[in-house]
Amino acid sequence: MTVQRRHHHGPLIVGAGLAGLSAALTAAPRPVLVATPAPVGQAAASAWAQGGVAAALYPDDSAELHAADTVAAGAGLNDADATLALTRAAPETIQRLFELGAPFDRDASGRFVQSLEAAHARPRIVRAGGDGAGRAIVRALGAAALAAPHITLRSGLTLAALIQDADGRVRGAAFRQDDGALIEILAPAVILATGGIGGLYAVTTNPAQLRGEGLGLAALAGAEILDPEFVQFHPTALDVGADPAPLATEALRGEGARLIDRDGAPIVEHPQGDLAPRDIVARAVHAAIAAGRGALLDAREAIGADFPEHFPAVFAAAMAAGIDPRVQPMPVAPAAHYHMGGIAADTDGRTSLPGLFAVGECAATGVHGANRLASNSLLEAAAFGWRSGLAARDEPEAPAAPLPPVAAPEALPPAALQQLRAAMSLHAGVVRDAAGLATLIDLIGGLEAAHGPAPALITARLIAQAALERRESRGGHFRADHPDAASHARHTRITLSPSPVAMAAE
Numbered sequence: 001m002t003v004q005r006r007h008h009h010g011p012l013i014v015g016a017g018l019a020g021l022s023a024a025l026t027a028a029p030r031p032v033l034v035a036t037p038a039p040v041g042q043a044a045a046s047a048w049a050q051g052g053v054a055a056a057l058y059p060d061d062s063a064e065l066h067a068a069d070t071v072a073a074g075a076g077l078n079d080a081d082a083t084l085a086l087t088r089a090a091p092e093t094i095q096r097l098f099e100l101g102a103p104f105d106r107d108a109s110g111r112f113v114q115s116l117e118a119a120h121a122r123p124r125i126v127r128a129g130g131d132g133a134g135r136a137i138v139r140a141l142g143a144a145a146l147a148a149p150h151i152t153l154r155s156g157l158t159l160a161a162l163i164q165d166a167d168g169r170v171r172g173a174a175f176r177q178d179d180g181a182l183i184e185i186l187a188p189a190v191i192l193a194t195g196g197i198g199g200l201y202a203v204t205t206n207p208a209q210l211r212g213e214g215l216g217l218a219a220l221a222g223a224e225i226l227d228p229e230f231v232q233f234h235p236t237a238l239d240v241g242a243d244p245a246p247l248a249t250e251a252l253r254g255e256g257a258r259l260i261d262r263d264g265a266p267i268v269e270h271p272q273g274d275l276a277p278r279d280i281v282a283r284a285v286h287a288a289i290a291a292g293r294g295a296l297l298d299a300r301e302a303i304g305a306d307f308p309e310h311f312p313a314v315f316a317a318a319m320a321a322g323i324d325p326r327v328q329p330m331p332v333a334p335a336a337h338y339h340m341g342g343i344a345a346d347t348d349g350r351t352s353l354p355g356l357f358a359v360g361e362c363a364a365t366g367v368h369g370a371n372r373l374a375s376n377s378l379l380e381a382a383a384f385g386w387r388s389g390l391a392a393r394d395e396p397e398a399p400a401a402p403l404p405p406v407a408a409p410e411a412l413p414p415a416a417l418q419q420l421r422a423a424m425s426l427h428a429g430v431v432r433d434a435a436g437l438a439t440l441i442d443l444i445g446g447l448e449a450a451h452g453p454a455p456a457l458i459t460a461r462l463i464a465q466a467a468l469e470r471r472e473s474r475g476g477h478f479r480a481d482h483p484d485a486a487s488h489a490r491h492t493r494i495t496l497s498p499s500p501v502a503m504a505a506e
């Protein structure tokens with residue numbers, strides 16, 4: 001089959017969630033091509049986010065306090081400079097999103113309403129429609145992108161490979177079209193905004209299409225991968241048998257909803273109670289379920305009759321499952337929610353490969369450490385997305401040169417994918433141990449032998465191998481056989497090569 005090759009003379013952005021759209025808007029006046037498998041806002045985890053955007057906006061708060069909370073949650077692995085850059089950018093980010101049409105909730109005086117979420121010292125979560133922030137923000141930016149003359153949006157394109165020259169510089173990307181044909185697009189810069197890895201797990205709050213394939217393809221190209229073992233499990237996904245699992249936002253607990261077992265006893269034993277950091281709450285919920293006590297989120301007193309107005313998305317999901325949260329506690333379970341690890345990138349999105357940028361959940365900039373602070377994800381996607389667009393805009397055209405043929409690995413077949421998802425939830429979930437991780441790695445090896453280096457398998461192996469090598473518990477990574485944190489916090493850095501995985505610990 002003849003492969004089409006096209007030249008684009010500005011940034012090529014892969015993904016149309018909040019991070020990709022933010023980068024596209026700020027790359028003007030360079031022409032921007034946004035390539036995505038689905039129409040804008042569909043299959044984007046940012047559009048599913050319920051909580052909001054964290055920002056220190058008023059005199060009783062500060063960027064420094066926001067950064068301190070972020071570092072405290074991150075369990076010793078945050079990059080301090082990147083974290084402060086993020087929290088200092090937060091007020092401007094809120095204002096820019098608002099000016100682009102994000103309908104943030106405001107009080108009678110026009111001030112942004114802010115709510116409290118876990119591990120924040122102040123109420124600083126700016127919301128939209130109660131629990132619809134992500135959807136509202138992505139809708140507003142999508143409309144702005146569709147109206148921007150410098151942006152071209154193309155759906156029906158699934159990333160298949162990165163194109164590199166003989167020196168390793170990324171010169172573009174290959175995509176598989178809906179009809180199976182490959183198309184190569186050359187560009188001065190490629191920005192990966194491909195989202196997270198939740199779809200690698202059987203229980204996730206993310207779109208099932210997000211399987212870390214952008215991360216896997218970047219790894220195959222030789223990009224450095226940072227801390228892939230750190231996966232955040234949201235403690236309160238609705239346990240109603242749905243795939244993906246509907247999210248019950250942390251803002252419910254911020255409003256006073258309580259986690260209880262079937263007998264009504266509290267589940268979380270911690271000084272911060274149900275608003276302890278997510279990894280602690282997720283393990284408590286996991287333990288209650290494993291012990292046969294069950295886990296329920298009780299909002300009857302805290303929210304009650306106001307539920308439909310204050311949390312319409314959660315209310316609709318619960319009612320669809322036959323649960324009325326105004327009068328019934330909701331069954332919950334931990335679910336894969338966010339990947340702190342990813343393609344190593346700086347605050348401008350630059351990776352270890354020239355010409356390649358990464359932003360949003362597929363990137364690891366160091367701002368989340370080992371455990372992301374609630375509502376910092378939309379903030380990072382927008383704030384660093386804008387920075388990445390500016391940086392990629394200035395990338396010069398590459399000189400014409402012969403390019404080697406592109407090897408585009410096939411995606412994992414559905415049955416094999418379901419086998420992988422079940423094994424990831426079982427062995428690389430909330431609680432891990434060496435035996436389970438070794439079993440998982442063996443399974444991945446068998447799937448690779450049968451189906452080749454599918455990007456989803458590459459990413460799953462990176463997570464599992466790094467989790468096996470990290471013989472401690474820290475943040476979102478908990479080892480039952482190594483339950484204590486090591487005295488020294490170290491990063492995992494991985495670079496794939498033709499030889500086996502090379503791993504380095506700081």
